[in-house]
Amino acid sequence: MFNLFRKKKEEKPKGSQYLSLKIREVVRETPDTVTLFFEQPEPYLDYKAGQFLTVILDIDGKEVRRSYSLCTSPFMDPHPGITIKRVKDGLVSNFLNDKMFPGKTITILKPMGNFTTDLHSKNRRHFTMIAAGSGITPVMGIIKSLLVNEPESKITLLYCSRSEDQIIFKKPLEDLQGKYPQLDVVHNLTQPSDSWKGLRGRIDAEKIKEVLSTRAYPEAESKKFYLCGPEALMATAKDTLLAIGERKEDIIQESFYTSASEDAGDPTAQGVGEVPELARTVLVMLEGQEYSFEVTPDKTILEAGLDEDLDMPYSCQSGLCTACMGKLVSGEVKMDEDAGLSESEKEEGYILCCVSRPMSGDVKIAIE
Ligand SMILES: Cc1cc2nc3c(=O)[nH]c(=O)nc-3n(C[C@H](O)[C@H](O)[C@H](O)COP(=O)(O)OP(=O)(O)OC[C@H]3O[C@@H](n4cnc5c(N)ncnc54)[C@H](O)[C@@H]3O)c2cc1C
Ligand code: FES
Known part of the structure; x- marks a missing residue:
């Protein structure tokens, strides 16, 4: 790296993207899921329901980062919270399930993400949320914000879990349903007990269509569909919605993990296409300073x-x-994966540095 001010990671400026949050309460939701509620920092954490925090941890001397959606709503919950489901052999999800306690402080990046909604008390909309497993987390925050702010909007939640004891937020959802008649929760289990009376098996197109047709809200002025769960479920839901004539722009989805994730950052992975042949110098503008460094063909700009x-x-x-x-700002990059960006972000020239490689010698990127 040359001709620049060197900003080392340990020189984290106050008031930038980093925050410290103290854990207030640890709530076990299911045998493999935990919610961490935080004390409100000073000033209060500014977030929209549905956004996520980036948790930064030191595990065995190595810094690791993972995203976790806020399960809370700034309109209903005095304390922000994130909900973490164990992933088999997962480093951070198991660490957070096992090692957190009230009083512990963790470092986060300020809330980010576009899986949110605008809110207006005069709106009369029909929201259909389709979630599975930990995908309920951001959906829960959005539901709560809608219930408080849009009394005339109706919400249908189709929530898929494995079995009765794996249903995250079972009781909070029942309580919300009892208090707000505009919320309708439909549980679906893939491996229920014999006594389960609700929907069972995989969520397929027929099931989605049936839930939609039996819960129509003709008085609604508009419809919105929020999807959060495994890639295959979201693809089925999206295809079904498009096939019955719903508009693409009304379908909003959040991916926690895709099979492509493991390939991201690997220039030889299938589907990446053209990769740079040369090492190229890239200029990054970050917090008012300019940094220039070389990116070799085997690295992304972030790496x-x-x-x-x-x-x-x-x-x-x-x-x-x-x-x-x-x-x-200038030059050309190749993104291995651009699913995280909306069409308008792409049109405005935004890129994701973690999957971008320089394809010309004049690449200049502004990071806000
Ligand atoms: C925007 C965003 C929001 C998220 N919100 C939440 C949330 O609210 N709650 C939550 O529990 N998680 C959430 N995640 C997922 C979370 O960030 C981690 O990916 C997850 O906890 C696994 O991390 P790990 O360190 O335990 O697993 P790793 O050690 O990173 O991975 C272990 C193994 O599991 C595979 N794997 C990783 N993640 C998954 C996954 N989600 N499903 C299946 N296999 C996986 C990996 O390929 C690897 O083989 C979110 C992710 C994103 C991008
Ligand atoms: S770090 Fe998540 S999109 Fe790049």
């Missing part, structure tokens, strides 16, 4: 920046969360 000890923001490192988003 090269982190190798130089540059404090670039990031979280998932797989093109999903947008924490590493920057605006391409």
Whole structure:
């Protein structure tokens, strides 16, 4: 890295993207899911329901980062919270399930993400939420915000879990339904007990169509569909909605993980296409300073920046969360994966540094 001020990671400026949150309460939701509620920092945590925090931990001397959606609503919950489901052999999800306690402080990146909604008391909309497993987390926050702010909007939640004891937020959802008649919760279990009376088996197109047709809200002025769960479920739901004539722009989805995640950052992975043949110098503008460094063909721009000890923001490192988003001011980059960006963000020239490689010698990126 040359001709620059060197901003090392340990020189984290106050008031930038980092925050410290103290755990107030640890609530076990299911045998493999935990919610961490935080004390409100000073000033209060500014977030929209549905956004996520990037948790930064030191595990065995190595910094690791993961994204976790806020399960709370600023309109209903005095304390912000995130809900973490164990992933088999997962490093961070198991650490957070096992090692957290009230009083412990953890570092986060300020809330980010576009899986949110605008709110207005005069709106009369029909929201259909389709979630599975930990995908209920951001949906829960959005539901709560809608219930408080849009009394004439109706919400149908189709929520898929494995078995009765794996249903996250079972009791809170029942309580909300009891208090707010505009919320309708339909549980679906893939491996229920014999006594289960609700929907069972995989969620397929027929099931989605049936739930939609039996819960129509003809008085609604508009419809919105929020999807959060495994890739295959979201693809089925989206295809079904489009096939019955719903508009693409009314379908909003959040991916926690895709099979492509494991390939992100690997230039030889299938589907990446053209990869740079040369090492190229890239200029990054970050918090009012300019940094220039070389990116070799085997690295993404984020990886090269982190190798130089540059404090670039990031979280998932797989093109999903947008924490590493920057605006391409000049030059050309190739993104291995762009699912995290909306069409308008792409049109405005935004890129994801964790999956971008320079394709010309004049790449300049502004990170806000
Ligand atoms: C925007 C965003 C929001 C998220 N919100 C939440 C949330 O609210 N709650 C929550 O529990 N998680 C959430 N996640 C997922 C979370 O960030 C981690 O990916 C997850 O906890 C696994 O991390 P790990 O360190 O335990 O697993 P790793 O050690 O990273 O991975 C272990 C193994 O599991 C596989 N794997 C990783 N993640 C998953 C997954 N989600 N499903 C299946 N296999 C996986 C990996 O390929 C690897 O083989 C979110 C992710 C994103 C991008
Ligand atoms: S770090 Fe998540 S999209 Fe790049």
